[in-house]
Amino acid sequence: MIKNLFAHIHTAYTHISRVLSEFWLKPVTPAAGITVPSERRQVKLISTMLLVIAIAMTSGVVFMGFFSSNKVVGYVLAGAQVGMVAAYFVSRTRHYNLAALLALLILSIIPILNITLSRDHSAHALLILLIWNTLTILLSSTITTLRYTLIFIIINILTLLLIPLFVTSVTYANMTLPLIFNTVISLTILIFTRHRNLMEKDRTLELSRINEQLKVELSERKKAEKQLTHTALHDSLTNLPNRILFMDRLSQTLERAKRHEDFKYAVLFLDLDRFKVVNDSLGHKIGDRLLIESARRLSTCLRGEDTVARFGGDEFVILLEDILDTSDAIRIAERIQNEMSIPFDLDGYKAIIFVSTGIVIGNPSYHQPDDIVRDADIAMYRSKGKGLGRYEIFDSSMLDHVMTRLELETDLRKALNFQEFIVHYQPILEMKTQRIIGFEALVRWQHPTKGLIMPAEFISVAEETGLIVPIGYWVLDEACRQIHTWQAQFPASPPLSINVNLSPRQCAQPDLVWNISKILKKNELDGRHLKLELTESLIIDESGSAKTMLAGLRDLGIQVQIDDFGTGYSSLSYLHTLPIDTLKIDRSFISRLGTSANNTEIVQTMFSLAHNLGMKVIAEGVETNEQLSSLQTMQCDFVQGFLFAKPVNSLEAGALLNKPHAQPGSE
Known part of the structure; x- marks a missing residue:
C-alpha cells in the first residue's frame, strides 16, 4: 500500500513538473x-533573462507606485518596463541581438533618469546608480559581444564623470568612490569576458580541427566502404562483376520480365577450352594474364x-x-567465338583457346536466377561434349538428362553400400581343344526397381565420380574368390584363369599393385x-608410371592383356618394350571378317604381329561359324563370344563347366 502511495506521489510529481516545464518554456x-x-539556445537565454527582468520591474513599479513618495522613480520604471517588454518580444525573433542591446540601453538609462529627474542625490541614490551600472555591464558580457560590453563600460564611466556637470548638488568628491569602484569592476568584468572569449575561441578552433579531422575520416571511411563494396561485388583479378553482383542483376532482369511481357533476355555460360593446358604448361602467372585478356575481349563483344x-x-x-x-x-x-579464337600474346607466349558456350533464352517459366544459370551451365557442358569452340541452346531434354544422370550417380552410391552389383562370367575357349580355359568377369548392376543394368549405362558415370575404384576392387575380389572355388571344383592343368x-x-591409383596383392592373398x-x-x-604412357605398374604386376605373376586392340593408339613401337602377354582383338574387327579382303587382311596382320612378338591372341565377339573358321585359319589362340555363351551368372557358368564338351583342357 505504501509502495502504491509513493508511486502515485511520483506520478503526480512527474506530471506537475512536466506541466510547469511546458508552462515556463512556452513563453x-x-x-x-x-x-x-545554437540560435535557438541563444534566443531562449536572452528571452528568459529579459522575461525575468520585466517581471522584476513589475514589482518595482507596483512598490514605487503604492508605497513610495518618490513617484518619479515609479514613472521611470514603468517606462523602462514597457521598453523591456518590447525587447522581450523582439528577443524571440531573428532580431534577438537587437533586443539584447535595447535592454542594455534601457538598464543604462534608468539610473541616470532617476538621479536627474528625482533630484535625489544622496549616497543611497549614487549606490543604486553604481549597482545598475554594474548589472548592465554583467548582462552585456553575458548576452552580447566583447565589443558591445566595452561600449557599455565606457558609457557607464562617462555617466559617472558627467553627472557632476549636470547635477550641481553632486560633486566629484561624491563620485570618486563610485567611479573607482565602477572602473575596477568594469575592468575585472572586461578581463574575464576577454578570457572567456579566448577560451571559447580556442575551444571553437579545437572543435573546428576535430570537425575537419572527422570530415577527413568520414571521407576515408566512405571511400573504404565504397572500395569494400566494390571488392565484395567484383572479381579481384579481372575486375568484372562476380557471382553475387551478376545474380542480383539477373534477379532484377527477372522482375522486369514479369512486368513487361515483350522484354526478352538471355544468359550465356562460357568455359575456356584448353585453359588448363595453358595454365599448367606456362604457369599461373600466364594463366592469370589469359583470364584478364579474355575478360577484356568478352567486354568488347557486348553492348x-x-x-x-x-x-x-x-x-x-553473360547477361x-x-x-x-x-x-x-x-x-x-x-x-565471342570469333574474337576468342584469335591467338593471345602473353608475354611472348602464343596461346590459342576456344570457348564452349551454353545459351538460355529467358521465358516466363523461370522464377529463380539460379535455375537460369544452372540450365546455361548444362547447355555449356553439352556443347563441350560435342567438341571445342561450340555453342548449344538449352532445351528441357538436357535438364532431364542431367537429372537422370544425377539420380544414377545417387543410386550408384547406394548400390555400392547395399551390394547390388553382381558378376557375370563369359567363358574363354582354347581354339585347338574348344574347351573352357577361363572366364572374363563382367560387372552387372541388379537395380531394385529397374532390374538388371548393363555396364554401358553406368560405367562412364562411375569413372567420372571415382566410384569405379571401389566397384573395380569389389569385382576383382569377387572374381578371384569365384575362380578359386571353381579351381577346387574343376581341377585342370593348367588351372582355370x-x-x-x-x-x-583404377590404374591411376598409386596403391593399385598393393591392393591387388592383398586380394590375391585373401582369396589364396x-x-x-x-x-x-x-x-x-593406359599401356602407352610416356610418364613411366605404366611401366612401373606393369612391372609390379609381373612381379606378382599376373598376366597383362591389351583389351580392344586396334581401336586405340595401336602404337606398335611400344608392344615389344612392355611386358604384354596377350592381345585381345576388338569385336568390331571380328564382326567384319569375311565381308571384304581388306578387313581379313587387317586381322591377319594383327595375328602375325602378336605371334612374332611372342604374344597370344584372343578374338572377342565371335558370333558365327564363318568367323570361327576364319580365326582357325589365322591360328587364333583363344576365342570368346555369343557363339559359345553369353555372359552368365556364377551358377550358369558352373553348369557350363559341368558339360562334357566344356571341361577344362588337360595336357
Whole structure:
C-alpha cells in the first residue's frame, strides 16, 4: 500500500513538473523560423533573462507606485518596463541581438533618469546608480559581444564623470568612490569576458580541427566502404562483376520480365577450352594474364547494357538484356567465338583457346536466377561434349538428362553400400581343344526397381565420380574368390584363369599393385591365374608410371592383356618394350571378317604381329561359324563370344563347366 502511495506521489510529481516545464518554456520558445540549434539556445537565454527582468520591474513599479513618495522613480520604471517588454518580444525573433542591446540601453538609462529627474542625490541614490551600472555591464558580457560590453563600460564611466556637470548638488568628491569602484569592476568584468572569449575561441578552433579531422575520416571511411563494396561485388583479378553482383542483376532482369511481357533476355555460360593446358604448361602467372585478356575481349563483344561476370576459374557468364529474339544471342555467341579464337600474346607466349558456350533464352517459366544459370551451365557442358569452340541452346531434354544422370550417380552410391552389383562370367575357349580355359568377369548392376543394368549405362558415370575404384576392387575380389572355388571344383592343368578389366581411374591409383596383392592373398589365388585387361591408352604412357605398374604386376605373376586392340593408339613401337602377354582383338574387327579382303587382311596382320612378338591372341565377339573358321585359319589362340555363351551368372557358368564338351583342357 505504501509502495502504491509513493508511486502515485511520483506520478503526480512527474506530471506537475512536466506541466510547469511546458508552462515556463512556452513563453521563451523561439519563433518557428529559427531552426539552427545554437540560435535557438541563444534566443531562449536572452528571452528568459529579459522575461525575468520585466517581471522584476513589475514589482518595482507596483512598490514605487503604492508605497513610495518618490513617484518619479515609479514613472521611470514603468517606462523602462514597457521598453523591456518590447525587447522581450523582439528577443524571440531573428532580431534577438537587437533586443539584447535595447535592454542594455534601457538598464543604462534608468539610473541616470532617476538621479536627474528625482533630484535625489544622496549616497543611497549614487549606490543604486553604481549597482545598475554594474548589472548592465554583467548582462552585456553575458548576452552580447566583447565589443558591445566595452561600449557599455565606457558609457557607464562617462555617466559617472558627467553627472557632476549636470547635477550641481553632486560633486566629484561624491563620485570618486563610485567611479573607482565602477572602473575596477568594469575592468575585472572586461578581463574575464576577454578570457572567456579566448577560451571559447580556442575551444571553437579545437572543435573546428576535430570537425575537419572527422570530415577527413568520414571521407576515408566512405571511400573504404565504397572500395569494400566494390571488392565484395567484383572479381579481384579481372575486375568484372562476380557471382553475387551478376545474380542480383539477373534477379532484377527477372522482375522486369514479369512486368513487361515483350522484354526478352538471355544468359550465356562460357568455359575456356584448353585453359588448363595453358595454365599448367606456362604457369599461373600466364594463366592469370589469359583470364584478364579474355575478360577484356568478352567486354568488347557486348553492348553497354549487357553484363559479363567471372564465376571463378575459367568460367564466365553473360547477361544479355532487351534482345529481340534468339538470333541476337546466337550472333553474340558467334562474335565471342570469333574474337576468342584469335591467338593471345602473353608475354611472348602464343596461346590459342576456344570457348564452349551454353545459351538460355529467358521465358516466363523461370522464377529463380539460379535455375537460369544452372540450365546455361548444362547447355555449356553439352556443347563441350560435342567438341571445342561450340555453342548449344538449352532445351528441357538436357535438364532431364542431367537429372537422370544425377539420380544414377545417387543410386550408384547406394548400390555400392547395399551390394547390388553382381558378376557375370563369359567363358574363354582354347581354339585347338574348344574347351573352357577361363572366364572374363563382367560387372552387372541388379537395380531394385529397374532390374538388371548393363555396364554401358553406368560405367562412364562411375569413372567420372571415382566410384569405379571401389566397384573395380569389389569385382576383382569377387572374381578371384569365384575362380578359386571353381579351381577346387574343376581341377585342370593348367588351372582355370580369370580375366578382369581395369579402368583408367583404377590404374591411376598409386596403391593399385598393393591392393591387388592383398586380394590375391585373401582369396589364396596364385597370381599366374589372374589376367588383367587394360586399354591401349593406359599401356602407352610416356610418364613411366605404366611401366612401373606393369612391372609390379609381373612381379606378382599376373598376366597383362591389351583389351580392344586396334581401336586405340595401336602404337606398335611400344608392344615389344612392355611386358604384354596377350592381345585381345576388338569385336568390331571380328564382326567384319569375311565381308571384304581388306578387313581379313587387317586381322591377319594383327595375328602375325602378336605371334612374332611372342604374344597370344584372343578374338572377342565371335558370333558365327564363318568367323570361327576364319580365326582357325589365322591360328587364333583363344576365342570368346555369343557363339559359345553369353555372359552368365556364377551358377550358369558352373553348369557350363559341368558339360562334357566344356571341361577344362588337360595336357
